[in-house]
Amino acid sequence: MIFNLEHYIKEKQKLINKYLGIILHQFDKKRELVMAMEHSLMAGGKRLRPILSLASAEICSENFSMLALPACCAIEMIHTYSLIHDDLPAMDNDDLRRGLPTCHKQFSEATAILAGDALLTHAFQIISQPKIVFETYPDVEVRMQLVSKISQAAGIMGMIEGQMLDMQPQIFESGDCLTHLKNMHSLKTGKMITVSIESGAISVGADPADIEHLIDFGDKIGLAFQVVDDILNVEGDPDRMGKSKGSDILNKKITFPLIIGIDASRKFAKDLMDEAIESISSLGEQSTTPLKAIATYIVNRDH
């Protein structure tokens, strides 16, 4: 049977959207806070992180991958909060996100700040009280590990520090630009992508050695994702990207194409993809097919 990635992604998106919908459905949708959360959470995101998490869970446990759903939803909520705050006028000042008005444009800055805070806070509520939403969920020890890993990846030594560095172009004035750029992206995007894959494996009680391979895969594919994002910002179709073309140049962002050029950036992304795929080769041929296909998609996508 030939693996159909498009079908696989659609099926997973449907599953994730179903549970994110159930989470939001607990609250009165006429409240502005809930409307703002829904506006951003249900804006048609790719659901890349939870899909990676589910694909990772499936490698480690064919029958119990549903156990990864609480972490999937928590991670997507944290990802969405980070986009809402990142888009604020004081940060990247973006008007469009996924082709729709950003949260602060649709509502107000104050509401966007609070909707982000609410999504972040509720991510931990989801993991601590999964039974309200999910039929099955990992035991308390595993869930505490998820709280720990996810709060670490999203926090002071992870995503938030990456966002800080992204706003401080002066760090590029000293030392090796490429090292700075890799470090910034490893923190800003990489840690959350890696923890998505790790959380899927942890949720199903995977073997620690297998988890190490998956972390390796995550680190590489996370960086590749960012390199491709930079390339698409220069070359991509703004309608398909859902944001303005060349916005990185306008915002004077340091990018991979700027430092090493477009061709070397493309080769770098391709090499990372190959290394990522290689790092999970020992985990089996068939079960790793979706994850490998996603890695290939990440590098070859056009939006």
Next chain:
Amino acid sequence: MIFNLEHYIKEKQKLINKYLGIILHQFDKKRELVMAMEHSLMAGGKRLRPILSLASAEICSENFSMLALPACCAIEMIHTYSLIHDDLPAMDNDDLRRGLPTCHKQFSEATAILAGDALLTHAFQIISQPKIVFETYPDVEVRMQLVSKISQAAGIMGMIEGQMLDMQPQIFESGDCLTHLKNMHSLKTGKMITVSIESGAISVGADPADIEHLIDFGDKIGLAFQVVDDILNVEGDPDRMGKSKGSDILNKKITFPLIIGIDASRKFAKDLMDEAIESISSLGEQSTTPLKAIATYIVNRDH
């Protein structure tokens, strides 16, 4: 032996500040993110919430109240994040907090947004990974309960919704103003004060019936705290308050003095204090002395 509240508070503040210092000390203090977190977290807050938590833990377990410290620190970090975000130009637009420049005034709006996000995220890291900081801590089941209770009190049905309501004066245009105001404050301040007291008790494995009495105490003293805050905003000494006098009037905030007058507000606060003290009378005379003294202090304070 006569109970000395001032001494008690100072001792607890020292203990809490010690552990908050250890938490911050894990990170490079030259990083702007960490400086911004420290600026707000160590700005000389009253530490009311963690002190309430410790006093509650002491009632339920004389010897193991230190088990409440992880929750104490997490709650104080969440409280501080909420102040940082609340002070932002898009929210209350305050220049001063605890007599110092607000986080966005001292650093930048972007840094303040991220420092708040980091404090909120790290609160859950603290509870999930307490061993890095604390000698003793509750077992995993209890800590998961803490994640659940705290994320609930701080979230969509708690503090964040209270902040939303506080920014929507139009809600006062229909219905009973006093009911709206009580509801807003119960969400904005009350839930976090109650969960502080509840967390202290939960951390030491308190009896559920005792916890109920303490929750009742928390609900009442939380509301009393806000009524007194409103009174002090009209009457207080701005130097001692650390913020501008009458700022509620300038910001057109609906307050208890505005709706029921100063004298009735004072009586309301006093009645709540009496009811709060009464609600924990069954928990013993001596062990409840600190909590009762704090309740009295909350209502009689001048800043």
